[in-house]
Amino acid sequence: MMQAIDDSDPGVRRHLGVWRTCLGNGLIRDMMFRGNFLIECITSMAWIVMNLCFYLLIFQFTQNIAGWEKYPYFIFLATGMLVNGLMQTFVMPGIEEFSELIRRGNLDFILMKPIDTQFLVSFHRVKWASLTTFFVGLGLLGYGLWQGGYVPTPWAVAIYPIYVLCGVAILYCVMVVLASTSVWMGRNQSLGDFWFYVTIFSRYPLEIYEGSLGQPIRVGFSFIVPILLAVNVPARFMARPLQEGQWALAVYALGATGVCLVLTRWIFVRALRGYRSASS
Amino acid sequence: MAIGSRVVQWWTILRISLEERLVYRADFALGTLMRFMPIITQILLIRAVFESSGRERIAGFTNNDVVAYYLMVLISRAFSSMPTLASGIAMEIREGDVKRYLVQPVDMIGFLLLKRIAWKLIYYTVALGPFALVFYLCRGFFPGWPDAVTMTAYVTSLLLAFLIGFFLEALIGMIGFWFLEVSSLLFIYMLLNFILSGHMFPLDFLQQFPIVQTLFTSLPFQYLAYFPAAVFLGKISGPDLVYGLIIQASWAVAFFVACRLAYALGVRHYSGYGG
Numbered sequence: 001m002m003q004a005i006d007d008s009d010p011g012v013r014r015h016l017g018v019w020r021t022c023l024g025n026g027l028i029r030d031m032m033f034r035g036n037f038l039i040e041c042i043t044s045m046a047w048i049v050m051n052l053c054f055y056l057l058i059f060q061f062t063q064n065i066a067g068w069e070k071y072p073y074f075i076f077l078a079t080g081m082l083v084n085g086l087m088q089t090f091v092m093p094g095i096e097e098f099s100e101l102i103r104r105g106n107l108d109f110i111l112m113k114p115i116d117t118q119f120l121v122s123f124h125r126v127k128w129a130s131l132t133t134f135f136v137g138l139g140l141l142g143y144g145l146w147q148g149g150y151v152p153t154p155w156a157v158a159i160y161p162i163y164v165l166c167g168v169a170i171l172y173c174v175m176v177v178l179a180s181t182s183v184w185m186g187r188n189q190s191l192g193d194f195w196f197y198v199t200i201f202s203r204y205p206l207e208i209y210e211g212s213l214g215q216p217i218r219v220g221f222s223f224i225v226p227i228l229l230a231v232n233v234p235a236r237f238m239a240r241p242l243q244e245g246q247w248a249l250a251v252y253a254l255g256a257t258g259v260c261l262v263l264t265r266w267i268f269v270r271a272l273r274g275y276r277s278a279s280s
Numbered sequence: 281m282a283i284g285s286r287v288v289q290w291w292t293i294l295r296i297s298l299e300e301r302l303v304y305r306a307d308f309a310l311g312t313l314m315r316f317m318p319i320i321t322q323i324l325l326i327r328a329v330f331e332s333s334g335r336e337r338i339a340g341f342t343n344n345d346v347v348a349y350y351l352m353v354l355i356s357r358a359f360s361s362m363p364t365l366a367s368g369i370a371m372e373i374r375e376g377d378v379k380r381y382l383v384q385p386v387d388m389i390g391f392l393l394l395k396r397i398a399w400k401l402i403y404y405t406v407a408l409g410p411f412a413l414v415f416y417l418c419r420g421f422f423p424g425w426p427d428a429v430t431m432t433a434y435v436t437s438l439l440l441a442f443l444i445g446f447f448l449e450a451l452i453g454m455i456g457f458w459f460l461e462v463s464s465l466l467f468i469y470m471l472l473n474f475i476l477s478g479h480m481f482p483l484d485f486l487q488q489f490p491i492v493q494t495l496f497t498s499l500p501f502q503y504l505a506y507f508p509a510a511v512f513l514g515k516i517s518g519p520d521l522v523y524g525l526i527i528q529a530s531w532a533v534a535f536f537v538a539c540r541l542a543y544a545l546g547v548r549h550y551s552g553y554g555g
Binding site: 054060194201204 | 314474
């Protein structure tokens with residue numbers, strides 16, 4: 001059952017303490033190779049700038065993309081950067097190692113620790129350089145709002161971060177479920193790529209998924225694996241007021257996030273039950 | 281070494297590399313099929329752009345042309361991309377494995393070229409199914425098969441794209457003789473390659489920015505993705521096609537010479553210690 005975080009609970013306090021240590025360790029590790037850290041920040045930024053240039057070029061030929069004008073579209077892109085920046089910083093570095101932990105038998109050491117295994121596997125690594133994407137996203141969000149002349153309501157400002165976190169949670173669930181299959185498959189290099197290719201769909205507005213090709217994707221990735229909601233719902237709070245009927249989508253996104261988290265937990269626990277140590 | 285023994289040596293390297301590559305064929309086929317997934321969002325995005333703009337053509341490209349272009353770029357990249365080549369060379373230099381080429385009668389660049397040919401042959405064999413499926417499903421985006429001359433020019437441009445891709449990445453790997461670590465450099469190369477080669481969008485879209493377009497088309501990157509795709513789609517023909525192929529071949533020769541030179545100088549600079 002989902003519970004609100006209560007940091008007076010010794011279990012929650014212990015987990016928060018461990019996470020703080022992981023954050024510190026990640027920072028120390030990154031600062032040991034400062035040059036590399038700086039290069040990673042610059043290259044992340046270069047990648048974003050290149051993508052922005054692509055869309056600037058596209059907007060030379062059209063006033064809007066499926067109803068999204070230039071600055072609202074930038075807000076959409078910025079929301080995607082916020083979600084992906086958080087994923088790449090706090091979640092992906094840890095989960096990506098899961099397959100190797102299983103293959104080499106090092107998962108044994110994590111299982112023996114007196115802390116939740118899913119928590120430790122998910123958050124034991126932090127890649128601070130990836131936070132560049134998050135900060136560039138914040139900058140782009142501000143720029144999009146300013147240039148678009150759109151002043152979000154206090155309600156939208158309050159609810160936006162919640163939906164960004166929901167987006168992170170949805171993508172996190174997809175990643176954990178895919179990683180869990182490593183227990184049965186031994187190695188899932190292709191499934192790691194699969195996560196990347198599947199989540200590409202979340203980086204575009206819902207409105208482009210039209211016609212015989214787009215509609216099944218829109219339905220499947222909204223209601224079965226709800227990755228399309230990860231960016232689309234929060235972006236709408238900032239860039240375009242939710243139209244009638246889309247409020248239901250926003251409410252659904254909250255419910256879907258909860259269901260995803262519970263289902264992911266169930267799959268992860270099932271996967272761990274099937275784990276057989278590979279170490280001697 | 282006599283020609284006969286050299287041919288036997290080349291054949292042995294090629295055979296071993298083929299067998300090595302076939303070990304992971306299932307993972308390979310699945311990975312290849314998944315690489316087509318982004319094309320779905322590209323098709324939908326491009327359609328949305330054309331519908332929203334109300335235009336029939338953008339820089340001479342129809343909606344179908346752009347989708348066909350992106351599909352043809354996938355084939356170009358299947359020839360010109362060289363995953364792990366530069367990083368592998370740099371690692372061999374850093375860890376001292378490069379000395380095996382110095383003490384054995386095996387040429388490093390020749391060995392790596394044969395190994396890469398073997399990898400590519402296996403890739404095309406395994407990827408043929410996924411490629412055929414996707415191209416069959418997307419056949420409506422293509423205007424039809426090009427004539428024999430265009431097809432010959434296209435195949436030539438693909439082979440030259442392979443050679444440019446190989447020698448350019450091997451050259452970056454050779455920088456490892458001086459700097460040991462080339463991963464940052466490789467990432468920059470990857471970024472530049474993605475945008476300058478025409479992988480991201482057809483370079484014709486830059487018509488409104490003539491200086492940028494001239495810069496993009498003066499560099500060798502366009503021959504890795506844009507040029508072969510544009511040749512197949514008939515966007516480049518007549519004297520422009522002949523001129524383009526000559527320039528592409530010149531870049532291939534230039535990178536071959538630069539790569540051999542870098543290797544010769546690098547080996548002179550290289551120091552190996554320990555047992």
